[in-house]
């Protein structure tokens with residue numbers, strides 16, 4: 457579904473990503489690991505058309521996305537959920553969902569409430585009054601009502617309490633089971649072990665390690681070495 461082939465990305469003269477390859481199929485979760493500054497955000501921005509990809513290619517469902525406008529990429533069904541949990545704080549949970557709802561979406565607001573019972577409980581609350589975990593849920597829910605073909609989640613569990621992290625893990629697994637592929641930037645290996653089918657580790661803009669879900673357990677030490685500050 458998504459295929460990156462020898463992607464080289466730049467900010468002006470700074471060469472940031474070097475020959476990055478990865479693929480993501482329907483119903484899969486691909487985790488992207490790497491310490492701060494390793495190039496994870498640049499990889500997401502390359503896919504979303506926000507940085508200059510000077511060499512290599514990016515395809516989604518066979519269509520070339522390399523250096524296409526973000527607007528066209530979003531139109532293809534790639535939906536980016538940023539780390540800052542982009543929601544409307546002055547609107548209620550329900551209003552946030554209705555404002556993003558695509559009438560042709562496979563996801564009704566009730567489907568969302570079944571997947572996110574906590575959002576149902578909080579549906580009249582203002583977006584700005586939600587906890588960090590609830591805001592993250594709402595950000596994912598808003599992406600879903602827009603009927604995405606693929607989700608890109610940027611550090612969805614960062615700064616959340618363990619019990620909320622578990623809820624987010626369940627949500628990711630439930631979305632995965634509907635067939636929607638997910639590209640997940642995540643620093644927490646334990647989360648990756650629970651939800652990811654495969655992973656890559658970035659270091660100074662290069663893929664230095666990749667593997668399956670099983671490898672996340674078998675190669676924990678090696679992975680932690682790349683994540684250590």
Ligand SMILES: Nc1ncnc2c1ncn2[C@@H]1O[C@H](COP(=O)(O)OP(=O)(O)OP(=O)(O)O)[C@@H](O)[C@H]1O
Nearest residue numbers: 467468470472490491492493494495496497498499
């Ligand atoms: N707008 C920019 N202009 C120039 N260099 C940049 C820009 N944004 C990021 N970089 C550089 O690109 C490299 C990769 O940064 P990137 O933000 O992709 O890393 P990251 O793995 O997402 O880190 P973090 O977890 O801190 O977000 C870093 O060396 C960073 O300094």
